Amino acid sequence: MSQTVDRALSILPLLAEGPADLGQVADRLGVHKSTALRLLRTLHEHGLVFRQSDQRYRLGARLFALAQEAVENLDVREIAHPHLLALNEKCGHTVHLAVYEEQEVLYIDKVESRYPVRMYSRIGKPVAITVAAVAKLLLADFPEAERRALAEKLDYPSYTSRSTPNAAAFLKELALVREQGWATDLGGHEESINCVGAPIRGADGRVVAAMSVSAPNVVVTAEELLKLLPLVRRTAEAISREYSGHAPEK
Amino acid sequence: MSQTVDRALSILPLLAEGPADLGQVADRLGVHKSTALRLLRTLHEHGLVFRQSDQRYRLGARLFALAQEAVENLDVREIAHPHLLALNEKCGHTVHLAVYEEQEVLYIDKVESRYPVRMYSRIGKPVAITVAAVAKLLLADFPEAERRALAEKLDYPSYTSRSTPNAAAFLKELALVREQGWATDLGGHEESINCVGAPIRGADGRVVAAMSVSAPNVVVTAEELLKLLPLVRRTAEAISREYSGHAPEK
């Protein structure tokens, strides 16, 4: 829509392929050298491009800084919230959003069940890290060495008979979660409550948050809850897309 | 130099602070809404900006993709080489450049000593990982858990009486290197050869390569070699700056 800007921006992917000199840039843009020069100068002033020692142009530090700053100022919660609401709208159960922070997994958002029976949880509260679906999802993405180190350090409280009993079992479960791309907690924290969860990933593919749907046995059986898995995964993927800077579907 | 492009690029840092709507962008640019709209549209077509579900604009995925692609197409060796030559010019000793790759540390560049006595090493050859200064620098940057895991797996050959004897000693040495930001190998690989090295870091601060200066005792004592440390560190920093997308000094 704006020719000048359009041309200037076309330089960026071109330089991403590798350093290039003025003539090459002008040629590939199909413009006169003097025009390319002025565009490069403007990009240079903004730090998006710089000149290395052999005089050729390269993408500059500012680009990395911008990308980083943008990620830091991104709020998963803000982006996820409407999606969580929509999910709750469809299935009616409690929906949680959680992140990993300083050795803990914390709930950072929650949409209450529309059924009369609710489960206890609080935003900001640490999650039962050895059993919760969201915790498994977040830890499963750690590099293997860190996963092992962390697993060794944890306590394994027997909330119920189905709680994760020890480090070995936990690591095995994490490997499974990593493999399949989703996680469950079937009565591992409270006998009568089941959860299904899926990971939310950033632009680099790393897991940045996890979400889950929880419901007590009295409302739906574990089997029925599992039928929601595709929906949960689709929601998580929609959030991932939007979080990582792709236009939302539709 | 180019007003239109200048304005368009000014939008990026603005959006890095957080999502903004058309009016806010127009205001902060000091232009009419319709102008801001056209600029945003152009940025949008290039994927640098997109519109999230609440209609506000945000930095887009393309920005991350560009930054990533640029990093992948960057060649440390190409950038480092002139600096290594200059260093060799000043001190005369052998200069090495190395990276970590698949459980090994490999030499990827070398400038030969100008003294008659040379040391044996080859580009592409794996480095003695438990003793070489460059290896210590590269491994010291690993997260603690991975450092431990790797140290346990390694063999500790006794090249000389001063070789690193075991995992515990190696981890201690890595902690020291991490702390001080430089490393040495004083006769750990071959009795008569000493090295001083410094790390080369990327835009995110992670160590991407390491360089060292090596010289045999018959040419300079370890003490004299250590006097080169400031020069080595300055060279490594100059390479880091250029590699991470900042204009080279002067």
Added chain:
DNA sequence: ATGAACGTTGCACATTCTGCAACGCACGCA
């Protein structure tokens, strides 16, 4: 129903960008 806030469009004006041609400079070759 009514108004405000916001994004969007078409248009006439002139600001801003463009390509040209000429210059300066460094490098390599004779």
Added chain:
DNA sequence: TGCGTGCGTTGCAGAATGTGCAACGTTCAT
């Protein structure tokens, strides 16, 4: 030493391009 080529750079005149305005269409909230 001198010439030639390749590259980045500058000033300029013409015109294409971007600009702000004013008016319209929507969507919300009151």
